[in-house]
Amino acid sequence: MELYAPVLVLGAIGAAFVVVSMVVGSIAGPKRYNRAKLQAYECGIEPTPQPAGGGRFTIKYYLTAMLFIVFDIEIIFLYPWAVHFDELGLFGLIAMVLFLVNVSIAYAYEWRRGGLEWE
Amino acid sequence: MSNAADPVNAGLLLADEPGLSAFGTDPWWITLIKALGIFVFLMVCVLMMIMADRKVMGRMQQRHGPNRLGPWGLLQSLADGVKLSLKEDVIPRGVDRFVYIAAPMIAAVPAFLAFSVIPVGPEVNLFGVMTPLQLTDLPIAALLVLATASIGVYGIVLGGWASQSPYALLGGLRASAQVISYEIAMGLSFVAVFMYSGTLTTSGIVDAQRPIWFAIILFPSFLIYLVTMIGETNRLPFDLAEGEGEIVGGFMTEYGSMKFTMFFLAEYVNMVTVSAVSVTFFLGGYLAPPPITTFWAGANEGWWPALWWLLKFMGVMFLFIWVRGSVPRIRYDQLMALGWKVLIPVQLVWITALAAIRILTNEGAPAVVIGGVVAVFVAVVIASLYAWGRSVKRRRAAEAAERAEERKRMRDDPMYGGFPVPPMTAPHYGTSVPAEDLTPPASTDKEVTGA
Numbered sequence: 001m002e003l004y005a006p007v008l009v010l011g012a013i014g015a016a017f018v019v020v021s022m023v024v025g026s027i028a029g030p031k032r033y034n035r036a037k038l039q040a041y042e043c044g045i046e047p048t049p050q051p052a053g054g055g056r057f058t059i060k061y062y063l064t065a066m067l068f069i070v071f072d073i074e075i076i077f078l079y080p081w082a083v084h085f086d087e088l089g090l091f092g093l094i095a096m097v098l099f100l101v102n103v104s105i106a107y108a109y110e111w112r113r114g115g116l117e118w119e
Numbered sequence: 120m121s122n123a124a125d126p127v128n129a130g131l132l133l134a135d136e137p138g139l140s141a142f143g144t145d146p147w148w149i150t151l152i153k154a155l156g157i158f159v160f161l162m163v164c165v166l167m168m169i170m171a172d173r174k175v176m177g178r179m180q181q182r183h184g185p186n187r188l189g190p191w192g193l194l195q196s197l198a199d200g201v202k203l204s205l206k207e208d209v210i211p212r213g214v215d216r217f218v219y220i221a222a223p224m225i226a227a228v229p230a231f232l233a234f235s236v237i238p239v240g241p242e243v244n245l246f247g248v249m250t251p252l253q254l255t256d257l258p259i260a261a262l263l264v265l266a267t268a269s270i271g272v273y274g275i276v277l278g279g280w281a282s283q284s285p286y287a288l289l290g291g292l293r294a295s296a297q298v299i300s301y302e303i304a305m306g307l308s309f310v311a312v313f314m315y316s317g318t319l320t321t322s323g324i325v326d327a328q329r330p331i332w333f334a335i336i337l338f339p340s341f342l343i344y345l346v347t348m349i350g351e352t353n354r355l356p357f358d359l360a361e362g363e364g365e366i367v368g369g370f371m372t373e374y375g376s377m378k379f380t381m382f383f384l385a386e387y388v389n390m391v392t393v394s395a396v397s398v399t400f401f402l403g404g405y406l407a408p409p410p411i412t413t414f415w416a417g418a419n420e421g422w423w424p425a426l427w428w429l430l431k432f433m434g435v436m437f438l439f440i441w442v443r444g445s446v447p448r449i450r451y452d453q454l455m456a457l458g459w460k461v462l463i464p465v466q467l468v469w470i471t472a473l474a475a476i477r478i479l480t481n482e483g484a485p486a487v488v489i490g491g492v493v494a495v496f497v498a499v500v501i502a503s504l505y506a507w508g509r510s511v512k513r514r515r516a517a518e519a520a521e522r523a524e525e526r527k528r529m530r531d532d533p534m535y536g537g538f539p540v541p542p543m544t545a546p547h548y549g550t551s552v553p554a555e556d557l558t559p560p561a562s563t564d565k566e567v568t569g570a
Contacts, residue, residue: 002143006255007235007263009154014231017158018224018381025377026208038212040284041372047213047284061292064455068299071463075306078470079262082313085474086481093478100467107463116459118452 063115067107074103139320141242142256149245153254157234165387169196172440179444200380208376211282218281223374223381226274230388233267236260236321237395240405240424252405252425253322260321261313264396265306268351271385272298275360278382279370290369293451294353294360300455301350301357304462308344310470311337312400314477325404332409334401339469341401343462345438348393350458352386355443359451394435402431472496 040047081088081096110116145153170185170193177184186192210219240252257263272295279291313319315337316327327333334341350357361369371382398404405424412418418427449457472492479489529535 003139003255003257006145006150006154007232007257009150010157010235010254011228011232013154013158015224015228018227021204022220022223022377022381025204025206025380028205029207029376031207033209037209040211040213040282040287041367042285043367057288057292061296064296064300067459068303071303072306075303075310078307078310079313079319082310083317083319085314085477086317090478090482093474096474097471100471104467111460116455118455 060118063110067110067115070103070106074100139256139258139322141251141322142253145250146248149248149250150254152245153250154235157254158231161231161234161388161391164391165384166196166200167193168387168390168436169199171436172443175437175440176444203380204377206376208378211284211373213283214373215281215283218277219373220378222274222278222281223378223385224274225277226271226385227381227388229267229270230385230392233264233392234395236263237392237399238322238325238404239428240422241419243422251322256320256322259319261309261319261324261400264392265302265309268305268389268392269299269302271389274382274385275370278374282370282373284373286366286368287370287372290360290366290372293366294370297353297357297360297454297458298351300458301347301462304343304458304466305347305351307463307466307470308340308347309400310466311340311473314470314473321399321404324400325406328403328406332401332403332406334403337401337473339465341397343466344397344401346457346462348397349439349442350454352389352393354386354390354439356446356448357454358448359454390436390439394432394439397435398428398431402435404428468496468500 077099078096081092085092173195174184174186174192184192185195188194188198210216235254236256238251238253238256242249242251275298276291276295279287279289279294282288282291312324312333315333316324318324318327349355353360361371366372371379374382405419405428407415407418407424407427417423475492475496476489479492
């Protein structure tokens with residue numbers, strides 16, 4: 001725990017700075033509101049009533065996020081293997097190559113089906 | 120195979136990582152001084168980097184940067200900060216207030232954390248206490264760096280979502296998709312480093328580079344890390360998240376005053392962090408550059424390593440500005456294609472090749488076998504490059520044929536595509552003209568004037 005406490009100390013200093021400066025910023029500035037100023041900025045036109053489209057956006061982002069999770073899990077398995085690479089030896093290498101091939105099949109499938117294409 | 124430890128022992132090995140005995144024993148005031156020192160260093164770095172960014176960019180574009188305030192304009196970014204804090208703090212109507220205010224904090228606070236595991240020097244005498252020039256080190260220090268980089272994404276995507284504005288939403292989505300895409304390639308580029316250092320502690324990684332820097336023996340990993348670190352921090356040429364021409368200010372469009380400053384600060388602190396990580400993982404950390412130690416044995420002792428670290432760090436920071444001044448912004452599909460279709464496959468092949476060769480060397484395989492494996496991987500790389508080149512050529516030819524066909528049809532029929540000729544007789548214009556306007560009211564007018 002002594003190893004982790006300094007990270008929290010640095011985090012506390014950072015958080016204190018961020019909170020204090022945001023509070024100062026909200027107090028120090030002038031406050032002259034009008035209707036146009038409080039609208040969302042859309043280059044001068046009337047703002048879209050529901051800009052998020054009811055919370056909908058293109059499915060590409062979901063696909064990217066899902067593929068990210070697959071690869072992130074792959075990385076999490078790769079790190080311990082890499083750290084103990086010399087002890088694990090040939091067995092570890094073969095096991096990891098089989099795992100990488102497995103993930104690569106999913107990756108190749110998504111690539112082939114156009115999941116990585118952006119217009 | 121004989122030296123393969125069983126998994127239980129491997130687990131125990133990780134639990135009491137050697138080399139961590141120097142950490143966690145500092146008195147509380149030393150920890151506080153070091154934490155404050157890091158905070159002040161980060162702040163000064165951000166101010167100087169903003170200034171350097173503007174001045175170097177200015178020189179690259181045949182103009183002076185800011186040079187009015189203070190000597191050589193050094194105080195310019197400080198004055199900008201004061202100005203920003205005196206600006207009106209507008210919270211637009213319709214935003215999700217809680218998330219809107221929390222987002223800049225979520226972006227800025229984790230940005231500070233990663234620097235706590237960056238080694239700046241070996242053990243030095245600080246106010247009579249022998250302590251390493253590093254706030255702390257963890258058995259999982261490298262994971263802390265990646266984790267804090269990931270948490271910053273929440274600030275971006277929540278800020279974009281809470282603003283309830285189309286530009287902010289698009290900017291937030293783009294930025295988060297970009298950051299997670301480049302994080303994969305970044306994480307993969309560390310695998311080779313851990314393979315050679317055998318540890319996740321940052322001080323251990325620096326120690327492992329005493330014979331030779333990882334940037335030299337793991338050059339492909341280093342190159343890919345340099346690309347991903349620019350992508351990860353949303354800097355030019357990958358700053359699609361705030362491409363002014365398309366989506367105004369991106370996820371921070373609706374932010375002003377200190378809230379905007381926090382996003383800006385987070386971006387620059389992240390730049391500082393990824394530069395420091397590249398120095399630690401690839402450029403030998405605080406170790407003196409190789410030729411110096413041959414004629415000066417004391418180069419790696421006392422406070423000198425902090426100087427080497429600072430020089431390397433400033434070199435990487437300069438790279439950010441250099442790239443920004445040299446390369447134009449790329450398109451979003453090119454950005455995602457580079458991340459997913461180039462960097463990741465290259466990394467996977469490179470890691471497999473490196474692992475196979477290292478295993479063979481460890482097991483004492485004859486040079487012929489190792490040479491054969493190297494030759495196979497080189498052949499695979501050349502073959503895939505050739506196939507890629509052919510597919511690009513084929514796609515270009517198909518596009519050119521399509522364009523030629525288009526041009527031919529446009530020449531034959533000026534209405535083709537409905538643009539740019541605006542003919543009233545073109546069929547698709549018929550429906551847009553209201554039916555009553557087609558009959559001119561001129562006849563009734565004439566009757567009135569004639570009477």
